Amino acid sequence: MISEDDLIARFFAPMAGQGGLGLRDDAALVAIAADREVVITTDALAAGVHFFADDAPGSIARKALRVNLSDLAAKGAKPAGFLLSLALPKDWREEWLTDFAAALAEDARDFACPLLGGDTIRSPGALFLSITALGTLPRGAMVHRDRARTGDCIYVSGTIGDAAAGLALRKGGAPEWTAALDLNAREFLLDRYLHPQPRLALAPILGAHASAAMDISDGLVGDLTKMSRVSGVSAAIEIGRIPFSDSARAALAIDPSLRDLLLTGGDDYEILCAVAASRSQAFEQDALAAGVIVTKIGEVTGGADSPTFLDPEGRPVSFARGSFSHF
Amino acid sequence: MISEDDLIARFFAPMAGQGGLGLRDDAALVAIAADREVVITTDALAAGVHFFADDAPGSIARKALRVNLSDLAAKGAKPAGFLLSLALPKDWREEWLTDFAAALAEDARDFACPLLGGDTIRSPGALFLSITALGTLPRGAMVHRDRARTGDCIYVSGTIGDAAAGLALRKGGAPEWTAALDLNAREFLLDRYLHPQPRLALAPILGAHASAAMDISDGLVGDLTKMSRVSGVSAAIEIGRIPFSDSARAALAIDPSLRDLLLTGGDDYEILCAVAASRSQAFEQDALAAGVIVTKIGEVTGGADSPTFLDPEGRPVSFARGSFSHF
Numbered sequence: 001m002i003s004e005d006d007l008i009a010r011f012f013a014p015m016a017g018q019g020g021l022g023l024r025d026d027a028a029l030v031a032i033a034a035d036r037e038v039v040i041t042t043d044a045l046a047a048g049v050h051f052f053a054d055d056a057p058g059s060i061a062r063k064a065l066r067v068n069l070s071d072l073a074a075k076g077a078k079p080a081g082f083l084l085s086l087a088l089p090k091d092w093r094e095e096w097l098t099d100f101a102a103a104l105a106e107d108a109r110d111f112a113c114p115l116l117g118g119d120t121i122r123s124p125g126a127l128f129l130s131i132t133a134l135g136t137l138p139r140g141a142m143v144h145r146d147r148a149r150t151g152d153c154i155y156v157s158g159t160i161g162d163a164a165a166g167l168a169l170r171k172g173g174a175p176e177w178t179a180a181l182d183l184n185a186r187e188f189l190l191d192r193y194l195h196p197q198p199r200l201a202l203a204p205i206l207g208a209h210a211s212a213a214m215d216i217s218d219g220l221v222g223d224l225t226k227m228s229r230v231s232g233v234s235a236a237i238e239i240g241r242i243p244f245s246d247s248a249r250a251a252l253a254i255d256p257s258l259r260d261l262l263l264t265g266g267d268d269y270e271i272l273c274a275v276a277a278s279r280s281q282a283f284e285q286d287a288l289a290a291g292v293i294v295t296k297i298g299e300v301t302g303g304a305d306s307p308t309f310l311d312p313e314g315r316p317v318s319f320a321r322g323s324f325s326h327f
Numbered sequence: 328m329i330s331e332d333d334l335i336a337r338f339f340a341p342m343a344g345q346g347g348l349g350l351r352d353d354a355a356l357v358a359i360a361a362d363r364e365v366v367i368t369t370d371a372l373a374a375g376v377h378f379f380a381d382d383a384p385g386s387i388a389r390k391a392l393r394v395n396l397s398d399l400a401a402k403g404a405k406p407a408g409f410l411l412s413l414a415l416p417k418d419w420r421e422e423w424l425t426d427f428a429a430a431l432a433e434d435a436r437d438f439a440c441p442l443l444g445g446d447t448i449r450s451p452g453a454l455f456l457s458i459t460a461l462g463t464l465p466r467g468a469m470v471h472r473d474r475a476r477t478g479d480c481i482y483v484s485g486t487i488g489d490a491a492a493g494l495a496l497r498k499g500g501a502p503e504w505t506a507a508l509d510l511n512a513r514e515f516l517l518d519r520y521l522h523p524q525p526r527l528a529l530a531p532i533l534g535a536h537a538s539a540a541m542d543i544s545d546g547l548v549g550d551l552t553k554m555s556r557v558s559g560v561s562a563a564i565e566i567g568r569i570p571f572s573d574s575a576r577a578a579l580a581i582d583p584s585l586r587d588l589l590l591t592g593g594d595d596y597e598i599l600c601a602v603a604a605s606r607s608q609a610f611e612q613d614a615l616a617a618g619v620i621v622t623k624i625g626e627v628t629g630g631a632d633s634p635t636f637l638d639p640e641g642r643p644v645s646f647a648r649g650s651f652s653h654f
Contacts, residue, residue, distance in 0.1 A: 005553075024472065024473065024557050025402070025471060025472045025473070025541075026368060026398040026401050026402055026472060026541050026542060027366040027367060027368035027398050027399060027401075027402045027404070027462070027469075028366065028367050028368070029364060029365070029366055029469050030364070030365040030366070030367055031364070032359055032364070032365055034361040037356060037357070037358070037359070038356070038357040038359055038365060038461075039354040039355065039356055039357070040354060040355050040357055040410060040443060040444065040459075040461065041353060041354035041355070041410075041444060042410040042411075042412055042444055042445060042446050042459060043412075043446050044412035044413075044414060044446040044447075044448050044457070045448070046414055046448055046449070046450055046451055046455075047451060048451040049448060049449050049450075049451055050448070071353040071354050072354060074353050074354075075352070075353055075354045077354070083367060083368075083369040083459055084369075085369055085370075085371035085412070085457035085459075086371075087371060087373055087455055116367060117367065117368060117369055118369060119369050119370050119371040119457070120371075121371050121372070121373055121376060121377070122373070122376050123373055123376075123452070123453075123455070124373055124374060124375040124376055124452060124453045125450070125451060125452020125453050126450075126451045126452050128373075128414055128450070128455050130371070130412035130446070130457040132367075132369060132410055132412075132459040134365075134367065135354070142354075142356050144352060145351065145352045145353060146351065146352070214352075214353050215353060226332075230351050
């Protein structure tokens with residue numbers, strides 16, 4: 001039987017940075033420059049709830065880290081490191097952990113976010129993991145969720161709904177549209193579900209221009225409702241402006257009723273933000289220069305009502321299920 | 328069905344500090360004074376592995392937080408806040424969560440360690456929780472595990488082995504000594520297992536005097552072996568000097584063979600540290616002034632052998648099981 005110390009040395013030490021003290025101490029020291037602040041976030045994932053137990057171990061690892069990095073990006077922060085709690089089921093295999101650790105190490109390197117510490121335990125049941133990620137940003141630069149102001153433009157990054165469609169595909173036994181979709185489109189949507197892309201390139205640009213931001217994890221409709229509510233405002237969205245990928249549009253062409261799923265399903269891990277009208281041009285340009293497409297989808301309005309979603313004919317649309325919940 | 332937002336507002340918001348942003352944002356901002364550094368640690372606990380599923384919810388909550396605070400104390404750090412990942416089993420009850428949250432809020436207040444953020448999910452199986460705790464300390468003041476030096480005095484705080492005996496009691500169906508022990512002693516040992524006392528009062532004193540320190544979570548024998556190994560030294564311990572509580576001594580009087588369990592069982596959450604001989608008097612005095620009894624149990628020696636434990640006759644003792652492993 002392998003000890004936890006051996007497990008650390010073999011699988012996890014390679015992804016530790018200097019601050020992690022080689023993962024050999026009780027706690028990790030994190031160097032913070034005097035002119036920067038720390039932000040911290042945590043996300044837990046369980047097999048059978050957030051991912052499928054038979055997903056590729058590398059996909060599970062990447063998603064667990066990236067959903068946390070997505071939160072940091074939304075706050076305007078740069079990753080500084082992460083901690084991993086991993087509960088392995090009784091029947092874990094070395095190949096599984098090798099693949100899991102290799103993918104995590106690759107992401108840790110690519111996103112410049114070293115492993116600072118962690119805890120590996122036996123799970124009495126399914127695989128469970130929790131990642132806590134630390135980020136830093138210039139003092140006072142954090143982008144809060146609750147500061148959207150009436151008149152702000154509302155933007156999203158990337159495209160919306162791909163992951164929700166990908167999840168429907170992953171579940172299998174799915175409706176007609178999944179079979180009618182070509183292979184490339186299916187692969188694209190599935191990849192968007194399995195491998196979110198944290199929008200870290202957008203972080204400093206949000207810090208410079210956004211009034212408020214959050215990442216979209218529980219669906220655009222639900223998350224915009226949350227952002228509006230905590231900001232004490234409402235919003236008007238034109239559905240016709242919401243960016244869909246070619247693959248999502250191909251699926252929509254087969255089954256137009258899929259639209260609600262795309263707008264309310266979870267796992268986008270795109271950025272939703274509010275930007276003052278006077279800054280919107282600079283925001284769009286800076287985002288483009290950073291390689292991220294952002295799209296204006298509507299405006300922040302006064303009042304305390306739930307956001308309004310208007311179809312291309314200007315009629316308000318309501319959704320059967322407002323928000324996706326992982327809980 | 329209760330939503331995660333309602334869960335946060337009802338159960339967790341009361342224990343959030345200012346930095347936690349009322350737990351309504353994607354990430355928490357942590358204020359770090361310019362002259363201080365951040366240390367961070369994480370510990371995961373699963374029902375049936377680290378605690379009994381039918382332990383009182385308040386005991387589970389306190390232990391989960393305190394084992395992390397114990398790590399911070401060992402590094403010389405002051406708590407700054409914590410994050411909680413909680414996977415609730417399908418059959419969770421509101422009374423359970425009410426008691427869990429009330430105890431956690433009490434500890435968060437008592438230890439000046441507010442909740443900064445977290446994630447609550449459904450567990451596909453048993454209860455699982457992971458806490459990440461942040462601490463701060465003056466720049467350069469962290470007490471490392473790997474800096475014990477030949478000639479240093481070796482100290483432990485409090486008493487050793489109580490929790491291991493308490494766990495044996497908690498397991499039930501136990502050997503003769505448990506039945507022969509009086510009620511007060513049994514309650515004391517059980518409490519030591521269920522409710523570790525993080526030695527935060529010792530943190531600044533370790534920072535001032537200790538060469539190396541760690542908290543004892545996997546048994547004195549195993550943890551001293553770890554500290555010696557990473558420091559590249561050995562150690563000589565006199566078993567007769569190891570502090571046992573009255574209750575542990577009463578159990579030992581009934582069954583002397585219990586000694587090995589006390590020295591190798593886990594869950595002490597006392598501090599093990601190495602202090603230069605020239606500083607040992609000041610260390611003892613400062614610890615006493617802070618209300619913590621520390622006891623010199625031996626010395627750091629040269630060489631790379633495993634630490635030697637000597638019985639009162641000066642004969643080396645070996646242990647069947649070197650270290651307790653939670654993994």
